[in-house]
Amino acid sequence: VAASLDRAEQLIYTIGERRGITEFMPVSRLMKDAFDHIDRLFHMRGDRTGLTSGFRDIDAMTTGFQPGNFVIIAARPGMGKSSFALNMAVAAARLESEPIAFFSLEMSNNELIQRLICAEARISMNDMRRGNIKQHQWEEISRAMGLLNELPLYLDDLGALTVSDVRSRCRRLKSMGGLGAIFIDYLQLVRPGVLARNSNRNEELSEICRTLKMTAKDLNVPIVALAQLNRGVEIRSEKRPMLADLRDCLAGDALITNADTGARVRVSDVVTARLRFNVWALDESLKMVRRPILDAWDVGRRPIFRVTTRSGRTIRCTEGHRFLTPSGWRKLKELHAGNCVAGPRRYDAPKWTVNALTQEQAVLLGWLIGDGHLGGSAALTVSDDGDARIAVELAKREFGLRPIVKPERHDTPALRVVLTTGRLCGAGKNPLTSWLRDLGVWKTTGARKRVPDVLYGQADDVVAAFLRGLYHADGSLSRFGESTRLNCRLSTISEQLARGVQHLLLRFGINAFVRSESRHIGGYRTTTKALWTVSFTERQAVVKFLSSIGFLGTKQEKALAKLVPVKTNDSSHYDRIPLEINPRVRALRQAHGLSHAGLGWRDQGKRMSRATCGMLALRLDDEELDRLAYSDVVWEDIVSIAPEGLETAYDITVGDVHNFCVDGLVTHNSGSLEQEADVVAFLYRDGYYNPETNEPDLTEFIIAKHR
Structure with a gap:
């Protein structure tokens, strides 16, 4: 009802203003x-062309607050x-001689009037509250009341x-006698016009800011x-507020996928190199879409927490960073172990490929990373x-080599394929060795192994070939005892290789688990190394893999x-x-009057399961259930949230949907208040934190953003 009334009132106001509702204006x-506006500015030329703040220096820096501006x-x-805004x-x-609207959600009109009188009469508010008014001050009070009485x-x-x-x-105030400006004290106390289902306070504030910006433009x-700023100001030595206090953010090593090229980029590199590209994000239908990075910044040192999910996905961020949950966007500090957060179920292939590999090259590359010797003469066991x-x-076919096959050791049937040209060709002349060096994998062994960067930008068939070679070397498919359940598993001592494989498997809609444990590892014969495993047991995932x-x-x-043709048991939850x-x-x-049997659940x-949810969506004719059943997200349980100390943190702004995928999870833009604002300023009184300061009553006005 409220939304309908608001739309009707907007339509009436638009008709009253005689403005056409058109998509385009020639x-x-x-x-x-435009010319009239420029001419008006020319004749007004000076430090201020917009609404005055009442402070000469602020007007000089901002040229006044312009019509249509949203100022925080x-x-x-x-x-x-509150006193500053009054x-x-x-x-x-x-000075403007136009009506000024002041909304106070914290104080009564009586208290506001008292503050106004005290400010104009230059009387202490504490003295007025106590009735401690001297005889000569009555004249100032009378003068102040007379002045205020004449103001619109x-x-x-x-x-x-x-x-x-x-x-x-x-709207009503403007239609009666014009309107010069609107003041609101304060933003976090304003409620949204319509409470959306599953919305939380973060989403509501974002919507409030967008609506206020539109209102400023309309009127x-x-x-x-x-x-009101969060308590992040209090925990650092420098108490002056900054834009970072309106944002919450990620550690510098967080990886964001370029949705066009497939490349994985550290968020710190996005900031330092001023990179701009499309990232993967979720639309309102919970479908993965490409959306552009609009801005990125360093927000300073912040307390960082490591979040780990059931599947082993990890992300490092501040406590205020927001994740998509079944009840909407929620800050990390509002979450705990057992809560669900959303991650991508799959990624599409990149739009274009740089340095394309053949499938044969990719197979050999994966095989070498798994079971190869990448130093001296390249060899494969x-x-x-x-x-x-x-x-x-x-x-032979891909590099023109003449490999030599010989026994690996006398006590094993394994063979060693030495990937040589068959002649003495000198350092750097073996085309395979040169290729591996160009890919950045030459002489990478043990825990330093990783998925080569070039693989993330390849087509699906090439990625599949790389994984085929790697799984052939270090992977296995085994049954759980006599059951029909299968476990597809890759083992490695390299965490970054395991996490890279987990990411590549998403290309095929396979959501794998990454885990670590200490144990004896083949020829290493040590318990000091962690063995990392990438595994999945869901039958559909195994079928997709094979x-x-x-x-x-x-x-x-x-x-x-080993794959039983008929499904007999798929106990993956x-x-x-x-x-x-x-x-x-x-x-x-x-509501539909159905029994449990009639509903089938x-x-x-x-x-x-997703299949059950899809069936229920059809029987109950419910869009929300349908959206969940066919979404592009997987709902992950958080298993741990651990503090990791202070680090430099970063954040980005993404267009349209204001969220993005990072480290296998869906997170929201921070700084929703700042995004919509044309001007962001902060107030700071050093005397509040330092009682010994020489200027306890001095207030600093800090302009942090001026669009």
């Missing part, structure tokens, strides 16, 4: 207004935000104010909103003659033989719908 029709003035409690409102009403200043102290109320009241007046023949043929990736030669044949959706299904069942306190 430039020719805009030229006269933020500070910690006790810095004098002084600005009085100055604007006095309108106060509103409704405590439960919605953003729709602000729009509605200001063609500046809106000045006060905002294989299990039998069949594998040796495959390796020899690949090396059909799209698989192994080489007889190993693939044996793997296919991964990639299921969060429990939070169950109450919705119960309510819908009752009973709430047993378990997470339902």
Whole structure:
């Protein structure tokens, strides 16, 4: 109802203003207004062409607050935000001679009037509250009241104010006698016009800011909103606020995927190199879409926390960074172990490929990283003659080599394929060695192994070939005892290789688990190394793996033989719908008058499968269930949140949807207040933190953003 009333009022206001609702306006029709505006500025030329702040230096820096501007003035409690805004409102009403609207959600009109009188009469507010007024001060009070009485200043102290109320009241005020500016004290107390299902306070504030910005444009007046900063200011030695205090952010090593090229880029590099590219993000339908980075910045040193999910995905961020949960966007400090957060189920292939590899090159590369010797003469250890023949043929065809096959050791049937040219050609002349060096993998061994950067930008068939070679070397497919359940597993002592493989598997919709443990590792014979495993047991994932990736030669044949054609047991409880959706299904069942049998589902306190959710969406005709059943996200349980100390942190702004995928999880833009604002300023009083300061009453006005 509130939304409908707001739209109706907007339409009436638009008709009253005689403005057409059109998509486009010809430039020719805009030229006269533009010239008139420039001419007006020419005749007004000076330090200020917009609404005055009442402070000469601020007007000189901002040229005044322009019509349509959304201005945020933020500070910690006790810095004098309300008094500062009241002084600005009085100055604007006095000098602009247009009505000024002041919304106070914190103080009553009576308290506001007392503050205004004290400011004009230059009387202490504490003295007035105590009635400690001297005889000569009555004259100043009378003078102040007379002055204020003549001002076109309108106060509103409704405590439960919605953003729709602000729009509605200001439209009426402007239609009656014009409007010069709007002041709001303060932003976090304003409520959204319409409470969306599953929305939280972060989303509401973002929507409030967007609505206020649109209101400023519609009414063609500046809106000045006060905002309260978080406690991040208190924990650092330098107490002066900065834009970072309106943002929450990521550690510098967080990896963001370039959705066009597939490259994985550190967020710190995005900032330092001023990189701009499309990233993967979620739209309102929970589908993966490409969206551009609009801005990126260093927000200074912040306390960092490591978040680990059930599948082993990790992300390092500040406590205020927001994650997508079944109940909407929530800050990390509001989450704990057991809560669900969203991650991507799959990534599409990049739009274009740089330095394309052949499938044969990719197979050999993966095989070498798994079982190869990448120093001196390149060599590959294989299990039998069949594998040796495959390796020899690949090396001949792709690099023109003449490999030599010899026994690995006398006590093992393994063979060693030495990938040589067959002649003394000197350092750097072996084409395979030169190629591996160019890819950055030459002489990388043990824990230093990784997925070469070039692989992330390859087509799906080339990525599949690389994984085929790697899994043929270090992977396995085994049954759980006598059951039909299968476990596809890759083992390595390199964490970065394991996490790179986990990321590449998302190309095929395979969500794998990464885990580590200490144990004896083959020839290393040590328990000091961590063995990292990449594994998945879900039957659909195993089928996808064997059909799209698989192994080489007889190993693939044996793997296919283990796959029972008919599904008999798939006990994986991964990639299921969060429990939070169950109450919705119960309510819908009752609303439709269905029995449990009629619906085909009973709430047993378990997470339902995506297939069940899709069936329920069809039977209950519910869009939300349909959206969840066919979404591009997987809901991950958090298993731990651990502090990791102070580090330099970074953040980015993404267009349109204001979220992005990083380190395998979906996170939101920070700084939602700042994004919509044309001007962001802070108030700071050193005397609040340092009682010994020489200027305890001095307030600094810090302009941090001026669009």
